[in-house]
Amino acid sequence: MANILLIEPDTVLGRTYRQALEHAGHTVLVARGAQQAINAAEDLAPDLVVVELQLAGHNGIEFLHEFRSYGEWQSTSVIINTFIAPHLLADAEEALRRNFGVKAVLYKPRTSLQQLISAVDRHITAPDGQA
Amino acid sequence: MNQLTTTAIILNRTDYGEADRILTLLTPDYGKLTLLAKGVRRVKSKLAGGIELFSVSEITFIKGRGEVGTLVSTRLAKHYKHIVGDLDRTMLGYELIKKLHKATEDEPEEGYFDLLRQAFEALDDTSVDPRLVQLWFLMQLLRLGGYMPNLETDIEGKKLSADMTYTFSFDGSAFAQHPEGVFAANHIKFLRLGFGGHSALALAHVQGVGRLVQEVQGIVTTMTTSHIRS
Amino acid sequence: MQEDSATSLYRSQDAAVLLRSVAEQLRFPLASIARQAELAQLTGDMRLVDAASIRTHAQAALTLVDSYLLGLRLLQDQASLALEPVSVSSTLVDVAHELDAFAKQHDSRLRLHIAGRYEPVMANRAGLKSALLAIGYALLESYPLEGGRLTLAVHRTPRGIVTGLYGNYEQLTTEMWRKALDLQGRAAQPLSALSTGSAAGLFVAEAIMRAMESKLRVGKYLKQQGLATTLQPSQQLQFV
Numbered sequence: 001m002a003n004i005l006l007i008e009p010d011t012v013l014g015r016t017y018r019q020a021l022e023h024a025g026h027t028v029l030v031a032r033g034a035q036q037a038i039n040a041a042e043d044l045a046p047d048l049v050v051v052e053l054q055l056a057g058h059n060g061i062e063f064l065h066e067f068r069s070y071g072e073w074q075s076t077s078v079i080i081n082t083f084i085a086p087h088l089l090a091d092a093e094e095a096l097r098r099n100f101g102v103k104a105v106l107y108k109p110r111t112s113l114q115q116l117i118s119a120v121d122r123h124i125t126a127p128d129g130q131a
Numbered sequence: 132m133n134q135l136t137t138t139a140i141i142l143n144r145t146d147y148g149e150a151d152r153i154l155t156l157l158t159p160d161y162g163k164l165t166l167l168a169k170g171v172r173r174v175k176s177k178l179a180g181g182i183e184l185f186s187v188s189e190i191t192f193i194k195g196r197g198e199v200g201t202l203v204s205t206r207l208a209k210h211y212k213h214i215v216g217d218l219d220r221t222m223l224g225y226e227l228i229k230k231l232h233k234a235t236e237d238e239p240e241e242g243y244f245d246l247l248r249q250a251f252e253a254l255d256d257t258s259v260d261p262r263l264v265q266l267w268f269l270m271q272l273l274r275l276g277g278y279m280p281n282l283e284t285d286i287e288g289k290k291l292s293a294d295m296t297y298t299f300s301f302d303g304s305a306f307a308q309h310p311e312g313v314f315a316a317n318h319i320k321f322l323r324l325g326f327g328g329h330s331a332l333a334l335a336h337v338q339g340v341g342r343l344v345q346e347v348q349g350i351v352t353t354m355t356t357s358h359i360r361s
Numbered sequence: 362m363q364e365d366s367a368t369s370l371y372r373s374q375d376a377a378v379l380l381r382s383v384a385e386q387l388r389f390p391l392a393s394i395a396r397q398a399e400l401a402q403l404t405g406d407m408r409l410v411d412a413a414s415i416r417t418h419a420q421a422a423l424t425l426v427d428s429y430l431l432g433l434r435l436l437q438d439q440a441s442l443a444l445e446p447v448s449v450s451s452t453l454v455d456v457a458h459e460l461d462a463f464a465k466q467h468d469s470r471l472r473l474h475i476a477g478r479y480e481p482v483m484a485n486r487a488g489l490k491s492a493l494l495a496i497g498y499a500l501l502e503s504y505p506l507e508g509g510r511l512t513l514a515v516h517r518t519p520r521g522i523v524t525g526l527y528g529n530y531e532q533l534t535t536e537m538w539r540k541a542l543d544l545q546g547r548a549a550q551p552l553s554a555l556s557t558g559s560a561a562g563l564f565v566a567e568a569i570m571r572a573m574e575s576k577l578r579v580g581k582y583l584k585q586q587g588l589a590t591t592l593q594p595s596q597q598l599q600f601v
Contacts, residue, residue, distance in 0.1 A: 009557040016396045071146040216553030
């Protein structure tokens with residue numbers, strides 16, 4: 001049972017992901033954009049963040065840059081769940097892992113709800129900051 | 132108290148206490164500044180405006196007695212929207228900020244603020260290939276750091292010729308004549324433009340720029356690895 | 362009259378760019394449908410199957426494909442562009458009716474604003490409706506609207522009869538729209554302030570309007586910003 005911050009711009013997908021993760025026993029807060037997500041993180045104290053990179057306005061990387069600049073969130077696990085195709089993500093994936101401590105990169109069209117839940121369960125940050 | 136105003140690009144932010152943040156900014160008039168921004172955590176988050184990634188802001192601050200001043204106010208002057216609309220540009224922009232922050236750990240000379248601002252302008256221009264921006268940026272880092280290659284004479288002191296081909300000697304930071312050398316007049320001209328302080332946007336108009344970028348990349352990145360702190 | 366090769370190339374490039382845009386955008390409703398269907402299987406609770414949502418998303422995807430195919434045909438075959446007198450008001454009513462379910466799914470409301478009576482315009486009836494629908498679906502999914510109101514409006518200006526869709530899109534400027542047209546098919550988010558995807562619906566609408574020798578432009582109406590097109594009233598026919 002963990003607090004999950006889900007950053008998902010699509011209303012309906014956000015609802016579906018939330019219901020699936022809640023069914024798996026987690027508490028989920030959905031934010032549609034980067035600004036909302038930073039505010040939500042303060043309320044939720046997330047154990048894990050699932051973030052789409054393609055947001056409107058500020059993108060997922062701006063969110064991660066902001067998020068990681070706060071001491072208490074520097075080791076919070078982050079999973080990317082995105083519509084950006086793997087062949088376009090290519091080099092960026094390594095940079096995302098290196099610069100922002102991203103634990104997993106998932107491609108939405110090919111990631112089932114079960115796979116998302118498994119990835120979340122695998123990477124939840126323990127209270128001591130370890131995944 | 133004496134309030135000062137300047138433009139700034141943020142390089143880094145860290146927490147300080149319960150409600151404050153320490154910001155490292157690059158400015159044209161005061162070089163690198165470290166400023167305390169009081170009471171600005173989360174609810175008035177930077178993403179709302181003011182100080183953001185890939186932005187230039189107008190700031191007002193008070194110089195501290197020590198190294199840390201106090202930020203009084205900020206106003207967003209320009210946010211480079213097209214950088215954040217593209218993943219490759221975002222990742223590159225982020226890398227450039229990091230690189231410049233590292234390269235200017237000691238007190239930076241003049242020119243670094245303009246370098247970063249021009250890099251943002253070029254990255255924000257969707258007609259300019261990000262790889263050109265990256266190469267151009269590294270050339271400027273080398274130029275500002277005083278590590279330019281010799282683009283006038285070869286390793287033996289002879290004037291570079293339009294009719295010759297060359298290899299590049301990293302030991303001498305100069306070209307060496309070679310009958311099977313891969314570098315020729317067009318490469319040298321391109322490097323002269325890049326190291327001559329022309330903008331990335333100007334370089335983007337050079338004929339065959341895509342191939343030139345690929346072909347001189349090795350020279351520039353190897354020199355950067357050798358000379359620029361990372 | 363045969364097209365010259367430059368025009369023909371332009372049209373085929375247009376078609377390829379549009380296709381890429383549409384293909385990228387179709388992943389969104391299809392992923393939504395797939396995950397919603399999976400939710401019921403995952404939880405074993407058929408009550409979680411939101412049949413209405415699956416239906417509206419499937420319909421949105423089908424409409425995008427249909428609008429794209431229509432735009433493609435109009436771009437590639439000018440002879441298929443049959444202009445006729447079209448009532449903009451009744452077209453807007455039809456569009457609002459079709460968008461209603463989708464709007465509710467996205468926690469948004471539609472408002473129809475038809476001030477007065479308008480003479481018919483010369484347009485391709487299917488094209489005009491497709492274009493407005495495509496814009497509607499794209500804007501309803503967009504971030505800035507977020508539970509807000511999308512206004513479908515028609516009004517008269519000295520330039521002609523203007524019809525469009527408007528919402529709280531303060532960031533949408535002419536410059537941004539022009540840039541987006543340039544970036545379509547090249548950037549993952551050509552209109553990143555509004556859309557998290559390729560905004561294909563907007564470009565499909567633009568292609569349809571161009572085939573009708575009109576275009577989309579950024580417009581303001583009742584303090585809202587959006588995309589609109591100007592159509593010329595038919596000189597020959599008027600409603601009595």
